[in-house]
Amino acid sequence: MKHWTQANTADFAYSISLGFFTQLEDRLEQSPMKRRDYAEKLGVTAGRISQILNNPPDNPQLESLVQYARALGMKVAVVAYDDGDPENDKGPIFSEVFNASWERIGKPRDLISVTGAITPHAPYHETQQDFYRPETIVAPIQLPYMEPKAPIECIVAVAQVPITGQTGYAPIN
Amino acid sequence: MPILKLALELVPLVGHTERRVVAFLRGHTDLDAGSEFDKVADTPLGKRLRYKMDLWIAFKPDTKGKFHRFKNAATAYRECFVFIDIEEKMRLYGFTCHPDKADPSFELIVLTTHAIKKENETDLTELNRVLTWMKHPATMKAIQDAYPAEPKPEGK
Numbered sequence: 001m002k003h004w005t006q007a008n009t010a011d012f013a014y015s016i017s018l019g020f021f022t023q024l025e026d027r028l029e030q031s032p033m034k035r036r037d038y039a040e041k042l043g044v045t046a047g048r049i050s051q052i053l054n055n056p057p058d059n060p061q062l063e064s065l066v067q068y069a070r071a072l073g074m075k076v077a078v079v080a081y082d083d084g085d086p087e088n089d090k091g092p093i094f095s096e097v098f099n100a101s102w103e104r105i106g107k108p109r110d111l112i113s114v115t116g117a118i119t120p121h122a123p124y125h126e127t128q129q130d131f132y133r134p135e136t137i138v139a140p141i142q143l144p145y146m147e148p149k150a151p152i153e154c155i156v157a158v159a160q161v162p163i164t165g166q167t168g169y170a171p172i173n
Numbered sequence: 174m175p176i177l178k179l180a181l182e183l184v185p186l187v188g189h190t191e192r193r194v195v196a197f198l199r200g201h202t203d204l205d206a207g208s209e210f211d212k213v214a215d216t217p218l219g220k221r222l223r224y225k226m227d228l229w230i231a232f233k234p235d236t237k238g239k240f241h242r243f244k245n246a247a248t249a250y251r252e253c254f255v256f257i258d259i260e261e262k263m264r265l266y267g268f269t270c271h272p273d274k275a276d277p278s279f280e281l282i283v284l285t286t287h288a289i290k291k292e293n294e295t296d297l298t299e300l301n302r303v304l305t306w307m308k309h310p311a312t313m314k315a316i317q318d319a320y321p322a323e324p325k326p327e328g329k
Contacts, residue, residue, distance in 0.1 A: 004186040004223045011220065018224045022239070029237070054238070055260040058217065091188035094231055 003091040012092065014058045019095040020065055020076075021056040026096075027072050028053075041071040177201065179315040181283065184210070187223050193230040195282045196319070198267075198312060203302070206265045206284040218261045225256050229282070242269065243295060250300045252307065254282050264288045266299050268307045272320035283307075283316065 005012040028038060039046040052068075062078070069076045083093055108114045179200035183189055197207030213219040225239050235241035238259050243250045256265040267284035271277050285306045288299050306312050 001186060003188055004220060006186075014217075014220060015224055015227075018221065022228070022236075025238075026236070051260075054258075055217070055221070091227060094228065094233075096233065097231070 002089040005091050006088050010058065012088070014056075015092050016095070017056045017058060017060050019092075020060075021053055021068075023095055023099065024068055024072060024074075025053045027074060031072065033072070038071060042067065177309075177311040179204070179309075179311045181315050181319040182207065184223070184226055184284070185214075187226045188230055190230055192278065193232070193280050193282075195226045195230065195284065197284050198306065198315060200311070200315070204285055204306065206267065206287045209263075209287040210265065210284075213261075213263075218258055218263065221258055221260070222256055222263070222265065225258075226282075229256075243300065246295060246297075246300070249304065250297075253300045253303050256284075262289050262291050264290060264299070266303050268303055270316065272316045275323045281316075281320075283312070 001007060005015045028035065035049050036046045039049045042049070057064075062076075066076050077098075079095075079098055081093065081098075083090075102108070105114065177200065179198055181196040182199055184195045184197060187195060189195070197210070198204050199207045210219065210222065213222075228236070229240050235244075238257055240254070240256045243253045243255075246253070252268045252270065254267050254269050257263075264287065265284050266286045266288065267282050269280055269282050271279060272281050273279040286299065286302050288296070290296060290299075
């Protein structure tokens with residue numbers, strides 16, 4: 001065994017819970033909201049909040065996680081990922097890493113903002129390459145909105161036009 | 174007088190990387206961070222401590238109530254470090270260093286001692302304990318043994 005979360009799924013789940021409540025604690029620390037107010041929103045005592053943050057539950061219910069996050073104005077995503085470590089020798093990737101990555105690329109709400117292409121239409125290698133190149137990510141967001149008059153395939157092509165420094169976007173024939 | 178021999182041991186089952194590593198310094202009864210951790214290693218407390226070590230290894234900045242350096246303390250204590258568990262009031266103290274001459278960005282935390290305390294205020298007694306071990310020749314030898322200097326290429 002190389003990492004403590006390898007032993008069983010319960011330990012892996014515990015590390016997810018620890019990561020989740022670490023995120024909430026950080027948020028609470030940065031927020032003007034006091035622990036007392038947070039506790040009031042959740043209908044528990046401030047002492048209970050401290051207890052949960054210092055010693056998170058080992059297997060919290062998904063609905064509870066949503067309640068804790070929503071009371072801080074946050075949302076929750078459950079993300080499955082492949083980090084090339086199928087035996088989990090290296091341990092999990094922290095939820096903060098996913099959140100920081102998402103924030104860094106401008107908090108996109110859809111896939112086209114991230115990949116620059118509508119995923120089902122784009123070949124796999126095209127959606128994966130240059131995933132983190134800023135121009136690939138920003139360009140589709142900066143394009144002026146135009147009422148689509150062409151078939152959807154053309155819109156895909158607009159998003160894939162390489163950015164070479166000029167403003168606007170290339171016409172499609 | 175017998176020569177004190179100390180050794181570094183990577184904290185088991187933590188996600189060490191090529192950039193950051195956490196280790197226990199062992200070989201003397203006062204060096205109790207490792208032995209105290211061993212007692213709780215398989216409990217929720219041990220898992221929470223390992224989780225915090227993983228967080229530091231993943232470059233999470235110092236976090237109140239989890240782990241931190243002593244940036245606001247006197248210069249002498251700036252390399253001291255602590256992992257904290259508020260629930261069980263446990264502290265694992267140590268110091269940070271950059272032992273790999275070939276890669277100065279590589280960072281190692283050497284955990285030396287442990288304490289049970291409730292107060293948040295910095296306890297200089299604990300930090301002085303860390304400094305004593307940090308400066309001890311046997312500690313330096315243990316670090317050098319674990320991270321030997323790169324042999325010079327032949328002919329230079």
